[in-house]
Amino acid sequence: GDSVTQMEGPVTLSEEAFLTINCTYTATGYPSLFWYVQYPGEGLQLLLKATKADDKGSNKGFEATYRKETTSFHLEKGSVQVSDSAVYFCALSDGSARQLTFGSGTQLTVLP
Amino acid sequence: NAGVTQTPKFRVLKTGQSMTLLCAQDMNHEYMYWYRQDPGMGLRLIHYSVGEGTTAKGEVPDGYNVSRLKKQNFLLGLESAAPSQTSVYFCASSYSVTKETQYFGPGTRLLVL
Numbered sequence: 001g002d003s004v005t006q007m008e009g010p011v012t013l014s015e016e017a018f019l020t021i022n023c024t025y026t027a028t029g030y031p032s033l034f035w036y037v038q039y040p041g042e043g044l045q046l047l048l049k050a051t052k053a054d055d056k057g058s059n060k061g062f063e064a065t066y067r068k069e070t071t072s073f074h075l076e077k078g079s080v081q082v083s084d085s086a087v088y089f090c091a092l093s094d095g096s097a098r099q100l101t102f103g104s105g106t107q108l109t110v111l112p
Numbered sequence: 113n114a115g116v117t118q119t120p121k122f123r124v125l126k127t128g129q130s131m132t133l134l135c136a137q138d139m140n141h142e143y144m145y146w147y148r149q150d151p152g153m154g155l156r157l158i159h160y161s162v163g164e165g166t167t168a169k170g171e172v173p174d175g176y177n178v179s180r181l182k183k184q185n186f187l188l189g190l191e192s193a194a195p196s197q198t199s200v201y202f203c204a205s206s207y208s209v210t211k212e213t214q215y216f217g218p219g220t221r222l223l224v225l
Binding site: 004006032034036042043044045046049089093096097098099100101102103104105 | 116143145147152153154155156157160162168170202204206209212213214215216217218219
């Protein structure tokens with residue numbers, strides 16, 4: 001079945017540091033790929049997505065490129081802020097009802 | 113426009129008790145989903161619905177039942193709660209297969225003693 005493997009956390013960075021969170025996937029079909037973010041005490045919010053190979057999703061300074069050859073969708077940001085502290089989930093959408101399969105999540109803490 | 117709402121926000125149950133979690137969305141979405149979130153395991157799909165009157169099993173359906181009698185509501189039931197069902201439950205909805213972004217509710221924290 002489908003699966004998503006995410007870089008284990010927690011990750012702690014200083015403000016303005018460069019961020020990479022690795023994500024690789026296994027899928028039988030042609031999935032869409034997502035990054036969701038969960039701030040403390042809240043539900044998940046869509047951060048960005050890509051629906052086909054070589055697409056780049058971007059939002060709020062975050063970027064991720066759908067790499068079919070390496071089955072990867074790594075999340076990057078050039079300069080993190082304290083307000084980026086959250087849990088980040090990589091996910092893929094596949095199947096007839098486009099169910100989401102999630103990675104285990106990566107806790108990011110940004111220190112001032 | 114409230115988006116996706118969940119009731120209740122927090123509940124404590126004793127083993128063997130039953131309860132129903134309510135999810136409501138006001139975006140006219142066809143698809144609705146129930147997930148559970150456990151530490152280190154991400155979110156796992158319990159049940160989902162592709163339209164009013166239809167439901168289907170997800171990855172971890174045992175011990176749960178669902179109903180979608182109205183398009184805007186998706187109910188998750190626990191008939192006989194067990195400590196293993198202690199978790200945070202999230203409801204989500206999406207418009208269609210092509211407009212597939214899922215919108216999540218704020219979650220229900222359930223503790224089963």
